Amino acid sequence: MISKKFLDNVSGVAAVEFAFTAPLFLLGLLATFQLGMWMWTQVGLQHGAEMAARCATINPAVCSSPAAIQQFAVGQAFGLNLPATTFSFSQSSCGNLVSASYAFPNFAPYLNLPSFDIRASSCFPV
Structure with a gap:
């Protein structure tokens, strides 16, 4: 039989709720x-x-080649430590097209959650 003293005991309730x-x-x-x-x-x-x-x-002296454009893009990426191959350059019908693709890592790999791709692109008219 459970005693009344045991049922009225509330010590440790905060630990259980936590x-x-x-x-x-x-x-x-x-x-x-x-x-x-x-x-x-x-x-x-x-x-x-x-x-x-x-x-x-606008500035072909600084961005004269695809490699220079990639390095410029890495420098403009708000402090992200990205490889230059993240960005790609091509000339399109819309103008100069720069695209980026980055596999965003999961910060908790022990949870076995997959990484996912983040993509960005911009086209500036000629």
């Missing part, structure tokens, strides 16, 4: 962090592509 809510809170915190990093990377790629396409059109 054990139930902490995993959800941490999952939400990590998801918010991952979303912020994804958005920062997307904006950086888009900015690098836009500035490189503009440079290829």
